[in-house]
Amino acid sequence: MAETAVKEKEPLFQFGKKERQLLSDPLNDNNPITVQVLGICSALAVTSLVYPSFVMAIAVIFVTGFSSLFTSMLRSYIPKQVRMIVQLVIIASLVTVVELTLKYLNYPIYKQLSVYIGLIITNCIVMGRLEAFAMANKPWRSFLDGIGNGLGYGAILIIVGIIREIFGKGSLFAGSPIELKIIGPTADYFINTTDSAMFGWYANNNLMVLPAAAMFIIGILIWIQRSYNTKLVDVS
Amino acid sequence: MFTTRYVIGFIFILTASVAVALTGLREVTYKKAVQNEDIFNKRAILSAIEDYLPDGKKVGGLSDQEVSQLFEQMEQPVLNMQGETLEGVQAENIDMAKERKKPEAERRLPLYIYEHNGEKFYILSIRGNGLWDEIWGNIALKSDGNTVAGAAFDHKGETPGLGAEIKDNPSFPEQFQGKKLFEDGQYVSIDVVKPGARKTDHTVDGISGATVTGDGVAEMLYRGLKYYKPFLEEIRQSEKAQGLLTQ
Numbered sequence: 001m002a003e004t005a006v007k008e009k010e011p012l013f014q015f016g017k018k019e020r021q022l023l024s025d026p027l028n029d030n031n032p033i034t035v036q037v038l039g040i041c042s043a044l045a046v047t048s049l050v051y052p053s054f055v056m057a058i059a060v061i062f063v064t065g066f067s068s069l070f071t072s073m074l075r076s077y078i079p080k081q082v083r084m085i086v087q088l089v090i091i092a093s094l095v096t097v098v099e100l101t102l103k104y105l106n107y108p109i110y111k112q113l114s115v116y117i118g119l120i121i122t123n124c125i126v127m128g129r130l131e132a133f134a135m136a137n138k139p140w141r142s143f144l145d146g147i148g149n150g151l152g153y154g155a156i157l158i159i160v161g162i163i164r165e166i167f168g169k170g171s172l173f174a175g176s177p178i179e180l181k182i183i184g185p186t187a188d189y190f191i192n193t194t195d196s197a198m199f200g201w202y203a204n205n206n207l208m209v210l211p212a213a214a215m216f217i218i219g220i221l222i223w224i225q226r227s228y229n230t231k232l233v234d235v236s
Numbered sequence: 237m238f239t240t241r242y243v244i245g246f247i248f249i250l251t252a253s254v255a256v257a258l259t260g261l262r263e264v265t266y267k268k269a270v271q272n273e274d275i276f277n278k279r280a281i282l283s284a285i286e287d288y289l290p291d292g293k294k295v296g297g298l299s300d301q302e303v304s305q306l307f308e309q310m311e312q313p314v315l316n317m318q319g320e321t322l323e324g325v326q327a328e329n330i331d332m333a334k335e336r337k338k339p340e341a342e343r344r345l346p347l348y349i350y351e352h353n354g355e356k357f358y359i360l361s362i363r364g365n366g367l368w369d370e371i372w373g374n375i376a377l378k379s380d381g382n383t384v385a386g387a388a389f390d391h392k393g394e395t396p397g398l399g400a401e402i403k404d405n406p407s408f409p410e411q412f413q414g415k416k417l418f419e420d421g422q423y424v425s426i427d428v429v430k431p432g433a434r435k436t437d438h439t440v441d442g443i444s445g446a447t448v449t450g451d452g453v454a455e456m457l458y459r460g461l462k463y464y465k466p467f468l469e470e471i472r473q474s475e476k477a478q479g480l481l482t483q
Contacts, residue, residue, distance in 0.1 A: 107272035209397025
């Protein structure tokens, strides 16, 4: 559709420096969570375990990627007066696709993520990218931009998830087929057992399982990122 | 600038095509999704008798097919509040969430009778309120209708790491094994108390930091199991009679 409207000589699926930047920028200089500070709600809520964070990240990457692609394909046909509603329809239907697919493939994880899958619709990253990028760019680039932002979001989600799960539950990937027990007593903390993994004396930190911990961790990540990447520091 | 007619037409076509596509996808996945949910719920019930599954398996180790097979073998009566068996309903078709909205006298109680190596187990379903939202569970009783063989809980929105431990932390439900509902023929149920308090046959340790959820579990047990009281007394009577006969 859009390709015929805009006559262009360059190949459709070009992958040069600019395209690479679209993917890599959101991972660092323009990270949706640590720099744009979007999508915080779900980043706080689902990251108490790594496995749900991972599934959530995949779901968001899918939604940002394809909503950008479809919006960009339709961008010259979308009436400006109702563009946000149209974007919402696209996002909402993709989220429904995710929901139906999860129910079909892995019901327990669908149960665990429960409302947060539905709440991807309100994740500011998705609509933010549609407004800022997909409405003004060609489909292929918009798609890469969406995937890139999803990756940036997912990377932070998994980092926070790993930290929270290790210190909050002493495990990694709990609930998935490759569940690992990393630190602390293997059985439990309120019934002491001598049987333990590494650092058997470690008592799980209850703060880590609460959303507040994610807030601190994200704050620390922003701090670390800014001390390395000085161009992000706002001097004014 | 787009005309109003174009805008309406555009929205109409867009929503219609999206609706058709999603309905199609739902139709394709629907059957499997319902099946998944069914198996998920059945696994939750089976986790109450995790120690008594065939071949010493754990619930996670059972295939979907084995789960449905176990349920086909079970007797699944549905009781009314007087402890009488209702005709024409299977326990697995009872939706506890819906039953809980009915007035107490009209509720139907699902019961699963499971047999393992000639021993009978009664699995009772209960439902109540936690701190944030509903909690529910399944309690398996041994053939005497008094001793708990196992318990499993689940919740809708308890705090992960605190209230959610009733499900996530296997050592909480494990404590219920061997606890008793009746004391000298009187119904006492099982209470959730502060960790470290003196242990009796009717108390389990709560979770520090989740007092309200613990109280909710105790309340749910007291009320929910009381509904089954007429039925449990019946079992106890027949058990007694049988005891006298063998003596």
